[in-house]
Amino acid sequence: MSRVALTGGSGLIGTRLRQALTRRGDRVVSFVRDPARAGPGDRFWDPASGHVDALDVEGLDAIVHLAGAPIASGRWTAARKRTILESRLRSTRLLCDALATAHEPPSVLISASAIGYYGNRGEAWIDEESEPGEGFLAEVCVAWEEATQVARAAGIRVGLARIGVVLAPEGGALARMLPVFRLGLGGRLGNGRQYLSWIGIDDAVAALEHALDCEALSGPFNLVGPNPVTNAEFTRTLSRVLSRPAVLPAPSLALRLAVGEMAQALLLDGARIAPHRLQSTGFRFRHPDLEGALRSLLA
Numbered sequence: 001m002s003r004v005a006l007t008g009g010s011g012l013i014g015t016r017l018r019q020a021l022t023r024r025g026d027r028v029v030s031f032v033r034d035p036a037r038a039g040p041g042d043r044f045w046d047p048a049s050g051h052v053d054a055l056d057v058e059g060l061d062a063i064v065h066l067a068g069a070p071i072a073s074g075r076w077t078a079a080r081k082r083t084i085l086e087s088r089l090r091s092t093r094l095l096c097d098a099l100a101t102a103h104e105p106p107s108v109l110i111s112a113s114a115i116g117y118y119g120n121r122g123e124a125w126i127d128e129e130s131e132p133g134e135g136f137l138a139e140v141c142v143a144w145e146e147a148t149q150v151a152r153a154a155g156i157r158v159g160l161a162r163i164g165v166v167l168a169p170e171g172g173a174l175a176r177m178l179p180v181f182r183l184g185l186g187g188r189l190g191n192g193r194q195y196l197s198w199i200g201i202d203d204a205v206a207a208l209e210h211a212l213d214c215e216a217l218s219g220p221f222n223l224v225g226p227n228p229v230t231n232a233e234f235t236r237t238l239s240r241v242l243s244r245p246a247v248l249p250a251p252s253l254a255l256r257l258a259v260g261e262m263a264q265a266l267l268l269d270g271a272r273i274a275p276h277r278l279q280s281t282g283f284r285f286r287h288p289d290l291e292g293a294l295r296s297l298l299a
């Protein structure tokens, strides 16, 4: 049994990860920002004001740091972009400073990052050795990852999970698409040739467990499935799984007008990313192919 702490534990990934870790016998505690939502054993922290109790990181075996303001909710105004960046930098620095000064720090920190690190990369395969891309998300991810340096320098094994598009029926990208596709109104976005590097929620959680357990895994690893698809292929597959037509392509210009810069970065740009580090450290995907993953998620 390990004592594992989560930040951002109330989110899409954190909720499922907590269930999985508890099932395998770990004792899971959450760092919560709202004391009213703290369960037994949970710890209070407030990244916005810089509060964390140094004692709260003592005696833990591992931490999975997932906290950060949502990236896909609302237009990317200057204020929203600041919140997206600052929520990640402040929470990561606060946590890593506390870990670096702890007497009994956990041996491993798995810290979220995102495939936004790579920017818009066309058809070329990308792996962990690839250079960062350009744009707001890439800048956020580079700074977010760098903020963990303090923990690494303190001798803690730090894994940086460059998370792809996590597919889950209850939240995130798939949950937003489902109502539209169920009405038969789904369609490719832009020219549909942009790559979507996806992973089913069950494999995402299993890969995080693998990262916690695998001593050989440190530094960046792509948390994506082995078979990214183009947006057009994703659209066709989801429509087939739902037995609905997909007829209405959404033109790039309309998307940009409707959602602004965020549409470009999250919907029209793409990268074809391989999970080399996960695979080379022995991780096996349960649902490597999109159709099987969607059928299992939507069963």
Ligand SMILES: NC(=O)c1ccc[n+]([C@@H]2O[C@H](COP(=O)([O-])OP(=O)(O)OC[C@H]3O[C@@H](n4cnc5c(N)ncnc54)[C@H](OP(=O)(O)O)[C@@H]3O)[C@@H](O)[C@H]2O)c1
Pocket (backbone or CB within 6 Å): 007, 008, 009, 010, 011, 012, 013, 014, 031, 032, 033, 047, 066, 067, 068, 069, 070, 071, 087, 088, 091, 112, 113, 114, 115, 163, 164, 165, 166, 167, 172, 173
């Ligand atoms: N889901 C994806 O497809 C995906 C893809 C790439 C990267 N990621 C990254 O992976 C991490 C977890 O993803 P997720 O989908 O589980 O995210 P999520 O559902 O949005 O949950 C993130 C959690 O972060 C905490 N949070 C929210 N606003 C915050 C703020 N302003 N400051 C500090 N903490 C805040 C909240 O937890 P508490 O209220 O419990 O503190 C929230 O539940 C995120 O950092 C996300 O950017 C996710």
